């Protein structure tokens with residue numbers, strides 16, 4: 001299929017051509033006709049599938065058509081309509097807000113449609129000025145939009161299209177009440193589009209209350225990790241991770257690596273350490289000013305930085321074509337975050353590599369991730385960095401409160417379809433290793449710290465396994 005077959009206007013086709021796109025991605029081919037027809041849409045699509053253009057292009061087309069109709073009538077009342085936004089895109093993060101608005105500008109270059117991204121962490125004044133001048137498409141994070149609503153600096157009464165982008169993520173970040181408050185401010189008659197990487201129960205519930213007779217478009221199976229991403233695990237002690245990461249930078253000559261940490265503090269410390277070791281790095285997290293975040297991202301995209309050390313939320317909106325390498329310095333507590341993380345690479349058809357450094361304290365997170373992926377991730381030990389820790393630290397058994405676990409069923413000791421797999425309790429007597437550990441005999445690489453041995457990482461992208469059992473799966 002070609003873009004020309006989708007019924008898009010010449011202005012849009014010209015802008016798409018300038019972006020270098022020739023054929024629509026599956027989500028675009030499926031979603032654009034529905035959105036153009038004015039229907040509500042429920043779309044299951046991960047980041048990297050081209051979902052932004054899937055809603056921005058038909059939205060631009062509909063708004064341009066509506067403007068032309070009202071301009072022809074040209075009455076003062078209709079001109080007033082144009083100052084208030086006619087479309088609202090709600091997104092979970094500042095970076096995503098900026099990225100979506102960049103797409104609106106790029107694709108809408110020849111349409112005259114005006115857009116604005118509003119988000120926190122930056123001065124509200126430029127946003128006020130642009131809102132006063134008039135905006136057609138408003139892209140907003142919920143918190144800053146509510147600020148504008150309470151100060152009566154935004155008029156949502158003319159919104160004809162609502163788009164909830166990365167709806168699952170908005171739940172994870174606790175925005176659901178804000179979203180509901182915002183929706184109350186919108187006219188009842190409107191088109192609604194919802195995009196989500198997963199359809200967890202709460203996302204479905206929101207879909208039921210917001211969407212009317214939606215078309216359903218699905219381009220990825222539920223919770224499927226980007227299939228082009230080669231994933232592997234290196235088992236290592238927590239204390240050794242920094243050295244292992246430096247070693248990997250050295251041996252692989254990495255030049256653009258997105259590294260994930262769980263905490264802001266951890267991200268700062270790691271970026272500093274990498275920088276001190278000659279690997280130009282910056283941290284990206286919510287405590288950084290918007291300017292610092294934008295600069296770090298720009299430097300990373302342009303190749304000035306070899307590593308960007310990010311927390312999950314900060315990294316959410318990162319869009320870099322052909323990012324080759326993602327490293328999970330620590331595994332996330334929420335398994336779906338792993339999917340989002342590895343989705344940073346392997347975008348729009350490119351192949352990517354996701355490597356996770358996993359300590360014994362993260363065995364539960366690894367097992368939950370593998371359960372979500374419905375497969376084991378190949379795991380190995382890096383010679384010279386063999387893990388010495390034989391027992392998990394007791395505090396590692398539970399993820400922190402307040403975030404949902406994505407593991408279905410909640411029984412962390414059961415593994416569907418793997419009944420014979422020995423499972424280890426969180427801190428019970430069996431959670432230590434075998435006598436081999438104490439004798440220093442070579443150990444196989446095991447996935448999940450409790451299962452059967454698995455092979456080495458594919459290709460030369462990960463570490464070489466220290467040893468294998470006979471009969472072990474090799475590539």
Ligand code: AMP
Nearest residue numbers: 021023024025047048049050051052348
């Ligand atoms: P998204 O899923 O919207 O974050 O898009 C992921 C990446 O795919 C972005 O870098 C887009 O520029 C790119 N992209 C979107 N649509 C197409 C297309 N039809 N052909 C090639 N690349 C595209």
